Amino acid sequence: MLYRDPTFKDGSYNGTAVYLPTGVTRSYIAVTGCPNPAAKAMKFVATQFYTATDKRIGGFLFGNKSRANAVFVVRIIANIPTGRNLNVYHNSYGTGGATKWLTSTAGAGKWQEYACKVTCGASGTFSGLNHFALTGGAAPTTAAPLTWYVAYATVFDVTDVDDTPSREEIKSGMTITAGGISIFGKELSLAGKVTFSSLDSAAQSTINGKATPAQIATAKSEAISTAATDATTKANNAKSSAISTAATDATTKANNAKTAAISAAAIDATTKANNALTNARNDVAVKLGYASYTEMVNQATAKNTIINGGYIRTSLIDADTLITGSLLATKIAATEITTGKLTVTTGAKIGGWNVEGNSLSIKSAASAKILVEPSGTRFLRINDSATELLGIRADGVTGIGIYTQNVSGTCLSMIAQTGGTAVESYGSHTFGQRPGEVWNAPGVLRAARINADGGTDRVWGNGTPNFYTYKSSNGIYVITHNLGHTDYMPFVTMISDWNFLYTPEIYDNYFVVKMQSNKGSWENDSFNVMIVGRNKF
Known part of the structure; x- marks a missing residue:
């Protein structure tokens, strides 16, 4: 677990920050029905979309650093209004990096678990991950704000679980008393472990006989010094042994915890993913008239065509003629299409031309042209020549007919700038002026x-x-x-x-x-x- 306060009990929001903060406030309050032990949650109140064009509603971010081939699982328990969806956003996390939601992302109007799996690429650029925001629904306002809550949020690094105790944790688990040493609640007693054997033979004989007060004092002082030295040495040895034992035990426990956490997270993620896939498949099968996805697969394996009322689902229809009121397909490939009406929308292409709303455009294509050529003496050519944008030949007919019937209309307007020529004309000319009309020319x-x-x-x-x-x-x-x-x-x-x-x-x-x-x-x-x-x- 990378963030160790998932229920925010220490008041620091578990290391998160507000994501897309415009129009968003965050607080930590008591919430009735909150599922964590403290019954308190992060509260978000939004009064607008992030911007007029970025229609997201701000939330929170972890920003943990990605790395090559790392796998992270994010677990969140939140109460999100219906009609809104929880989404996750990342900066670069390696070439081929992928994110998979293990649960639904839809708001349920109640406390619900959300989880996603983030798999980093093997190489490339690596940056911060896990920025969460809401999408969907109408724009919140000051008069009608959007409120949602988060009771639990953290990130698991399932490729590197860190449960090794720190130096301070080991130190705080050890104490030395006058009678021994305590290590994580285990007492090591030193009572009866100290002996005195450093007195010389003369002093020993004197003690065995009638020692003088001076001799007794000297012996006592030497004994105390020797005992203190011996006790200190034994205590230090015991402390070193205890530290080594505690460190070994802690490392073993950490490795066991790491293995168990990786296994549990992998099993949990796999189980949830398989359950979600099974549920999705069964939903599709039921809509098609089957009891389950397994039954649908069995029918498909037997190469049976599905007919449900007016609904037909099969792998191939081979026919000379197909008559239908409407046809919905992801891709249509045909050698020839004859139709009385063809409607295409923005994003479609006709050759190199792009459909953009009600416009047909082609840009940065020097070879683009339009040719209308009934004969060699009657044609309209657009961009057919490197020296001529528009070419018209109209033997026996009028090349361009322009008509307007309005006092503000202008049939033809030409302006040549920087010394250009507005009109270059050869041949006969007829300029007519009817009564009441203006003639203004050099x-x-x-x-x-x-x-x-x-x-x-x-x-x-x-x-x-x-x-x-x-x-x-x-x-x-x-x-x-x-x-x-x-x-x-x-x-x-x-x-x-x-x-x-x-x-x-x-x-x-x-x-x-x-x-x-x-x-x-x-x-x-x-x-x-x-x-x-x-x-x-």
């Missing part, structure tokens, strides 16, 4: 007839933002256009043949026209004006 921007009073009789074109005229004095007319530049040329012509015109003043937003007779007098008369240049739009 070239002839406006054309108008101005009367003698400076008013406009008629005008054509929309290449200038505005157009109005007036007579400032006899023979002097002002034409206003508001182009905002002088990249234009005005052309003026007389309607009659007895006066002449000229334009001595040209400005950004207007120009001046002057009219005189051949005698030099200022005259007022009708004339035509045309503005040619760069349009404004």
